[in-house]
Amino acid sequence: MGVKGRFLVVCLLLLVVVACGGQEGQETRVPTAADTAVLPLPTAEPTAGGPAAVPTATPPPSVTPRPSATPLPTPRPLAEGECIAWYETPSFLGREVCVEGKVNFVRSANPARTLVFLVLDPAVPDIDHCCGLFYGWLYVDKMYDAIPTGGLRELFEGKCVRLHGTVEKAEGRGRCRMPIKALEQLDIIECSDCQIPGACGL
Numbered sequence: 200m201g202v203k204g205r206f207l208v209v210c211l212l213l214l215v216v217v218a219c220g221g222q223e224g225q226e227t228r229v230p231t232a233a234d235t236a237v238l239p240l241p242t243a244e245p246t247a248g249g250p251a252a253v254p255t256a257t258p259p260p261s262v263t264p265r266p267s268a269t270p271l272p273t274p275r276p277l278a279e280g281e282c283i284a285w286y287e288t289p290s291f292l293g294r295e296v297c298v299e300g301k302v303n304f305v306r307s308a309n310p311a312r313t314l315v316f317l318v319l320d321p322a323v324p325d326i327d328h329c330c331g332l333f334y335g336w337l338y339v340d341k342m343y344d345a346i347p348t349g350g351l352r353e354l355f356e357g358k359c360v361r362l363h364g365t366v367e368k369a370e371g372r373g374r375c376r377m378p379i380k381a382l383e384q385l386d387i388i389e390c391s392d393c394q395i396p397g398a399c400g401l
Contacts, residue, residue: 284398285319285333288366288375298333298362298377299398301390302355306330313340315351317360317379321400332373335362338380359390359399 275290277283283291285300300319306329308314320331339351347354362377363384369376379385393399 282361282394282398284395286398288333288377289373291366292368292375293366295363295365298366299359299388299393299395300333300362301359301399302357303331305352305355308336312346313338315339317355317362319360330369330371330374330376333375333377334369335360335385336367336369336376336378337385338378341380342382342385355387358387359393361386361388 275287277296280297282297282299285298288296288298298319301321303318303321303323304325306316306318308316315337316330317335317337318330319333319335323329323331337351339346362379363386364377364379366375366377368374390399390401393401
């Protein structure tokens with residue numbers, strides 16, 4: 200090998216040494232989790248012997264309905280001669296029944312006082328808020344030749360009654376009434392004699 204050949208070999212060796220030395224001085228850096236943002240994925244613990252559970256949305260909390268001021272009517276079969284409570288009347292529309300209740304107040308329906316509301320719903324505060332869930336629709340001119348002494352308020356208010364007749368739909372949502380055109384359709388009773396004590400406030 201000539202002088203030039205030896206010189207080339209030496210130069211190549213020097214270049215290799217310099218290149219390798221430079222790489223040894225550099226630190227190899229492994230990417231970390233901070234370098235790469237990875238969005239978390241929803242996971243679920245697998246159940247024993249089955250596939251992994253699928254995450255579901257949490258249902259909203261249930262809303263408890265507010266209690267009604269009066270009991271809710273529930274239809275039921277009636278034995279012969281059995282009465283219903285005044286608050287059951289919406290379940291007996293169009294049927295001839297006996298209705299029990301305590302008269303909350305009496306109110307004239309017209310200036311001549313020939314029609315009168317006999318209000319049995321105790322949730323009604325006064326005569327300016329007519330007429331609750333149920334009322335008797337008294338045809339006074341057909342029942343009495345003259346208004347009884349003391350008037351109808353003294354005769355009925357605070358008394359327990361049994362009304363006999365057909366339940367009709369009245370004006371207002373959910374309201375019912377019973378037309379009373381004869382004295383035979385209306386009995387004033389002792390509250391303790393009510394078939395349904397709750398209907399008479401007992």
